[in-house]
Amino acid sequence: MKPTHKLLFALCTILVLAFIYYSSGKLHQLVWGQKPQSVAEATAVVLTKGAEVRKIPELEPDIPGGRLVGSVYDKQGFLLQLDTKLPPELIYKYGNLSEGMCKPGYAAAKMTVIYPKFKKSAPMFLDRNFKLLAKASKYLPPFGIRTQERIIDSILTATKNYGLGKALDSLTCKRCIIVGNGGILFNKSLGSRIDDYDVVVRLNEAPVNGYSKDVGTKTTMRITYPEGAIQRLEKYEKDSLFVLSAFKPLDFKWLRQMVFKEKLRGTEGFWKSVAQYVPRKQTEIRILNPYFIKEASFQFIGLPFNNGLMGKGNIPTLGTVAITMALHNCDEVAVAGFGYNLNMPNTPLHYYEGVKMSAIKESWTHNIAEEKKFLRKLVKANVITDLTNGI
Numbered sequence: 380m381k382p383t384h385k386l387l388f389a390l391c392t393i394l395v396l397a398f399i400y401y402s403s404g405k406l407h408q409l410v411w412g413q414k415p416q417s418v419a420e421a422t423a424v425v426l427t428k429g430a431e432v433r434k435i436p437e438l439e440p441d442i443p444g445g446r447l448v449g450s451v452y453d454k455q456g457f458l459l460q461l462d463t464k465l466p467p468e469l470i471y472k473y474g475n476l477s478e479g480m481c482k483p484g485y486a487a488a489k490m491t492v493i494y495p496k497f498k499k500s501a502p503m504f505l506d507r508n509f510k511l512l513a514k515a516s517k518y519l520p521p522f523g524i525r526t527q528e529r530i531i532d533s534i535l536t537a538t539k540n541y542g543l544g545k546a547l548d549s550l551t552c553k554r555c556i557i558v559g560n561g562g563i564l565f566n567k568s569l570g571s572r573i574d575d576y577d578v579v580v581r582l583n584e585a586p587v588n589g590y591s592k593d594v595g596t597k598t599t600m601r602i603t604y605p606e607g608a609i610q611r612l613e614k615y616e617k618d619s620l621f622v623l624s625a626f627k628p629l630d631f632k633w634l635r636q637m638v639f640k641e642k643l644r645g646t647e648g649f650w651k652s653v654a655q656y657v658p659r660k661q662t663e664i665r666i667l668n669p670y671f672i673k674e675a676s677f678q679f680i681g682l683p684f685n686n687g688l689m690g691k692g693n694i695p696t697l698g699t700v701a702i703t704m705a706l707h708n709c710d711e712v713a714v715a716g717f718g719y720n721l722n723m724p725n726t727p728l729h730y731y732e733g734v735k736m737s738a739i740k741e742s743w744t745h746n747i748a749e750e751k752k753f754l755r756k757l758v759k760a761n762v763i764t765d766l767t768n769g770i
């Protein structure tokens with residue numbers, strides 16, 4: 380080796396050693412440091428100065444209080460700054476509409492501002508092309524329809540209808556409200572405001588008869604699963620679509636029996652008693668697109684993926700599934716009767732029965748706290764309007 384080469388070699392070695400020494404000090408800080416700021420700084424240093432030390436994004440979720448300084452999105456992909464305005468052309472477009480008029484595409488536009496990954500297109504209900512829904516076909520229930528294709532085929536052949544009906548499907552701007560079952564609806568006289576929406580969505584057995592002053596009289600659809608469906612026939616409203624949100628394979632089998640008015644043989648596999656008969660014509664029955672369960676759980680709330688299988692705490696509540704459906708299919712979205720206030724144990728849990736808030740149990744399937752964080756983002760950013768301010 381020539382002397383100049385030797386010198387260069389020595390110099391390089393010193394530089395490399397110095398760098399390693401420097402970064403290990405920073406890394407030490409990275410592991411033990413308590414302040415997120417120092418982590419962000421150290422990460423930036425590592426990123427710019429050393430190609431061989433790759434970025435350390437895995438650390439992000441473990442830092443108390445959250446996120447890297449400078450990042451504008453949380454780990455779900457929502458903007459941290461939720462009071463962000465619409466793009467100017469939309470402000471102009473909507474600003475021109477007279478007060479109270481339905482704003483076309485408003486909910487999706489707002490959602491896209493705070494959550495750029497949002498893709499609007501996802502049909503409400505399964506139709507004859509359901510096998511082409513790549514998003515849903517890959518997963519087992521409740522996140523998809525895999526293994527249930529034949530049974531769904533036979534149901535859809537009989538129901539022959541896959542939309543909301545002519546009048547609603549042809550509206551150029553649809554305003555939807557999801558009516559939750561919360562006690563917060565009680566004695567608020569919101570009935571007529573709820574009835575003003577084009578599409579009124581109700582969940583499970585939440586009654587209308589006898590509560591119309593508070594919850595309205597209109598029901599466009601009732602989304603339910605077998606254990607949640609109304610059992611006493613006189614409790615059904617006159618006309619509404621009966622929409623199954625399936626959580627397990629058995630739910631599709633149950634729906635087929637309801638569609639073909641077959642006698643239900645045995646109820647093992649259900650976690651409580653189920654309706655034996657649904658007083659609806661075949662043409663009034665729908666299957667909710669399971670994509671909304673998957674998207675709500677894994678994308679929006681960030682519940683455990685569990686290889687795409689149902690597991691502890693990864694099933695969103697039906698209310699959140701319904702809101703997710705509305706974000707994709709309605710121009711404006713409102714909710715009422717959402718939110719449990721656990722600090723008020725003596726207030727009613729539901730608007731229609733005496734059960735108190737304190738009766739709410741730790742749930743194996745749901746994660747109410749994480750779900751609430753997601754719903755709060757929607758309310759805060761004005762993606763949805765909360766008529767009862769419970770979220």
Ligand SMILES: *[C@@H]1O[C@H](CO)[C@@H](O)[C@H](O)[C@H]1NC(C)=O
Nearest residue numbers: 468470471472473474475476
């Ligand atoms: C908004 O209203 C103004 C005046 O009323 C009109 O000139 C303009 O074309 C409207 N813009 C849109 C996007 O409708």
Ligand SMILES: *[C@@H]1O[C@H](CO)[C@@H](O)[C@H](O)[C@H]1NC(C)=O
Nearest residue numbers: 564565566567568569592593
């Ligand atoms: C319902 O609200 C009205 C006033 O808005 C009040 O007078 C009445 O006592 C309330 N009823 C119950 C049962 O809380």
